[in-house]
Amino acid sequence: MDGDGTERFGRRDFFSAMAGGAGVLLAGCNNRSGTPESETPPAAEKADLTLRIGPTLVDIAKDHTISTIGYNGQVPGPLIRLCEGVPVTVDLFNDTDTPELVHWHGQIIPADVDGAGQEKSLQVPAHGRLRYRLTPQPAGARWVHTHVTPMSDLSRGTYTGQFAFVYIEPKNEPGRYDQEFFLATHEWEPIFTTQEEEEEASEQPQKPPSKNEKPNGWEIGYQRFTINGKCLGHGEPVRVKQGQRVLFHFLNASATENIQLALPGHRFQVVALDGNPVPRPQTVEVLELGTAERIDAVVEMNNPGVWILGTPRDDDRRNGMGIVVEYANKTGTPRWVKPAKIPWDYTIFGENRPVPMPDEVIPMVFGKINGGTGSFNHWTINGKGFEEQGGPRTLSKGKRYRLVFDNQTDDAHPVHLHRNSFELTNVHGKPVAGVMKDVVLVKGFKKIEGDVTPAGEGLTLFHCHQQLHMDYGFMLLFNVV
Ligand SMILES: [Cu+2]
Secondary structure (H helix, E strand, O other), X not given: OOOOOOXXXXXXHHHHHOOXXXXXXXXXXXXXXXXOOOOOOOOOOOOOEEEEEXXXXXXXXXXXXXXXXXXXXXXXXXXXXXXXXOOEEEEEEEOOOOOEOEEEEOOOOOHHHHOOHHHOOOOEOOOOEEEEXXXXXXXXXXXXXXXXXXXXXXXXXXXXXXXXXXXXXXXOOOOOOOEEEEEEEEEEEEEEEOOOOHHHHHHOOOOOOOOOOOOOOOEEEEEEEEEOOEOOOOXXXXXXXXXXXXXXXXXXXXXXXXXXXXXXXXXXXXXXXOOEEEEEEEEEOEEEEOOOOEEEEEEEOOOOOEEEEEOOOHHHHHOOOEEEEEEOOOOOOOEOOOOOOOOOOHHHHOEOOOOOXXXXXXXXXXXXXXXXXXXXXXXXXXXXXXXXXXXXXXXOOOOOEEEEEEEOOOOOEEEEEOOOOEEEEEEOOEEEEEXXXXXXXXXXXXXXXXXXXXXXXXXXXXXXXXXXXXHOOOEEEEEEO
């Protein structure tokens, strides 16, 4: 590369880092020689970063191919490495018949390039092209995914393969490691079902049925489960050596599922949540990621063998949710050992100190209106679905707002705020400080508080990242002035 700019494929270390992935788009810190800031270069010039949205076949297993939509003909899309604060020119091509939205999840960027229709972001026309400039920030594990609204069409939106890791290189790498791997989970062949997740249902309190209430509406189930587009046992293993410190970047790129992951015989030292370094890295046996959450964790490879890194849910793991971790010179059937059930606790990664008082507290009560058999449930914030809210709620730039996520439903909701990070200040009644998130998983009938000081002016979307919840009302628009 170097001659024509900033796109480069096949750097060995990153190739292997994708564990089966097939490309890296690099516009990172070694490529500062781009076009000048804030000026979109003419279309004839090559962009720093090109994503082509189009039909893609994914061989998730030896005998099983998924037909979907992806970025640059691969699922996950290419690992995109960017440099914090260094502007890049992005070219988006859309080879499909419908307009697309490309959302840069976790970045603090203007609404027009954030990639959400509700924020009036720029769209990529059907069979068209969109070019803009973007200044990547903040550093850490971000991602990119489609933000269209599929409603009941399970062949669109985040049900597809339109997702890719975005890694914004920090000025200082957190911690020392010998190898890094980017692993994204995703489920395939969605079906409408009346069954709620058994395990989740048993773990969570049930809502007392009220008079005149309809039965629960459609839920989504899946037939195949993958990490980096491969069912367990069908991709390249994660190859490690004894004594190595391995940095894993996990991303839950599901449309609707929250997930747990374990690696028997090993422990995860969690160093960052949603790409943001945590104040107190802690070691845990099981990771939990709501839809769209990221976890960076270091594993010390001190238990030679061949292991399964996967979900503790037996059915989902049998249907593919896992990846083999193979030590050098070790062979045999990959081992799985069921981990102990320890509830995930965001607060162990935070500090125990007072946080500033907010300028304003914003209650956000999550509600559910059962759709009835054969129909869709509807979701509300403070009693109103998105369509009933009558326009955005105004926030002032620079003020500190406390968002109170009060889940009055029996479902878990991975709620996401665009264009900002919020600081967790209270989880299930326990105060905490210093944990910065852009998604937080609020379990059934639980309450979590997060403080945000809006980073930039303009429309800012808040929504549940569970695609079905979002599409059926679970959104709220802010306007930062
Ligand atoms: Cu939800």
